[in-house]
Amino acid sequence: MTVMTKMKGFAAAASLAATLLAGGASTASAEEVVLTMAVPDWPPTRIMKKFFDEQYKPKSGNTVKLEVDFIPWPDFYTRVNASLTSGEQKYNFIVSDSQWLGAFVEGGYFRKINDLLEADPEFMKTFKSIHPNPLNAYATYPHKTENYYGFPQFPDVLVNFARSDVLCHEEEQKNFQAKYGKKLPCTGEELDAMTWDDFRNVGEFFMRKKGDMLAGQPAEDDFYGIAYQAGKGYDFSSMQINGLIWQMGGNIWDETQAPTGQAEGVVNSPEAVKALEKYLDMIQFMPPLAKTGTMDIFKTAELFQEGKVAMNINWIGLGEAALDPKTSKVADKLVFGQMPGTLGPDGQMVRWSNIGGQPFVLTTWTTDAQIKEAVEFVKWWLSPEIQHQFAANGGQSAIKEVYEDPKYVTYRPWNRAWAPQLDWQKDVWHVPQFFELLTQQQDQFDLAITGKQDAKTTLDNIAKFQQNLLTEAGLIQ
Incomplete structure (x- = not known):
């Protein structure tokens, strides 16, 4: 082979390689x-x-x-x-x-x-x-x-986070039975069977001042039986209140019924008012922070992890910190159950809750x-x-x-x-007006939580606002 022929061969090979790199190889290259x-x-x-x-x-x-x-x-x-x-x-x-x-x-x-x-x-x-x-x-x-x-x-x-060391203590069990004629819930299965009335009883029973006896020892700080969301920010109180309203036979404005579904007469129905009254009544057995309208999901978790509460209703998404000894004083003392329910007319438990x-x-x-x-x-x-x-x-x-x-x-x-x-x-509403609905509702719930307004006035105000807003939007006729 002559030198010229060899050079032509090298040139052809180089050209083919360049073509492959510019074509097939580039289409397969990672981005x-x-x-x-x-x-x-x-x-x-x-x-x-x-x-x-x-x-x-x-x-x-x-x-x-x-x-x-x-x-x-x-x-x-x-x-x-x-x-x-x-x-x-x-x-x-x-x-x-x-x-x-x-x-x-x-x-x-x-x-x-x-x-x-x-x-x-x-x-x-x-x-x-x-x-x-x-x-x-x-x-x-x-x-x-x-x-x-x-x-x-x-x-x-939402689930029930609970302190097994306090709830299962023999003396506490005995005293609770004597006061309420019922067993103090201690296991996961017993938590599952709780009604809101049972939850209220736990709240009332465990109101202890610093130094009072708690599970056989003087309490290191003021202690409370229960906690749940009661915060003005974002959707915190609404997420807890909605569940009680549904459980007790009431409803929020139902977007799937638009445009015939109403807000007035539904949002402020007697059933809804009774549910809000029950929610507000239990706040007295929670840490005082609840009455300030700042009891959001993080604060309830923090108080529970600090060992100041026997039972706390909260999202599973915040559960990890409760199990971590670095962030929780009660990490090795926990039991979990379903959120409390309401007994229906047929004696069956009704458990509606607002999804997270x-x-x-x-x-x-x-x-x-x-x-x-x-x-x-x-x-x-x-x-x-x-x-x-x-x-x-x-x-x-x-x-x-x-x-x-x-x-x-x-x-x-x-x-x-x-x-x-x-x-x-x-779930709560998905309509474009949701933030206006939510903000006004949270403001009204806060007035009730902080003791400035009763349940009926609160829900009347919410229903009127929603009726007007949703009518203007064409979602209520």
Whole structure:
């Protein structure tokens, strides 16, 4: 072979290599895709980010980064709302509260996901395996339709956190029986059987001053029997009060009945007034902070973890800190049960409660590449393996095959109360006017909680406001 022939051969080979690099190799090359997410700052989202960083490997081969803004709960809605309405298009991915759906769908910010589900039958199958109550709350707008906007990130319910060392103490048991003619609830099963009247009795019974005898020892500080949400901020008091209203035969304004469903005569019905009166009556047996309107979910958790309360109704999402000796003086003294219920006319327990938890949502400006990676991440997140891991680290799953697995109840002591509560979950409104409804209602509840207004006046004011607002919006005729 001549030198010239060799040179032509090298040139041809070099040309072919260049073609491959510019063509086939470039189409197969990995890209960097950044997903920017707004989330509330609490354990379920911290766990999610940790799992992503330590375990997630995109099937695409791309480098996928999840940049997360952790926002404190009291500021969460206002911060996200400000971002979305400013037009800055900062977030592709948001862990949204369920009641935001209507406002942000109608505003053009949240992307409908039906097409993404329909394009992936296996993913649709997983999606439809979610319990219908969380699915409706986290995904649908209008509520309970098949217009889907959210993938569940963390489902949540209210449960009863309790001090077994105090409740099971022999002397306390004896004295409670003598005073109320009933056994002081001590085990998880006994907590499950509690009515609100039983809960009130526990509150009254355990009102102890510093130095009084408590479980065989002088109390180190003032001690209280019960605690639950009674906070003016965000939705704190509404989340507790709604459950009592539903349990006692009342209702909130029902968006699924629009435009014929009314607010006046419903929101302030005699049943609803009686439920609010019961809620307010129990505050006297809670730490004094409750009467200031600042008893939010974090403060109730803090007081319980400091050992100042026998029973606390709170979200599972805040449970991890109660089990951690670094943050809880009562970490080794806990028992959990379902939130108290109300006995119906037939003698059966009625357990309605306002659902907690949040969905993932995609924003409408998210690119195709980002959507593809976001969906793959959600599919991974909702896979049984990861859902089991999430539950084992303090999260929850609403996917039936996961929470019905016998090992699910072994992950955390509150998991025994999880599945039985799912059938009893309802949600507050999802309509675009939700924040106006919520803010006025929280203000009114605060007046009642702080002793400035009675229950009937409070609900009359709420009903009148809602009737006017929703009539102007065309949601009531």
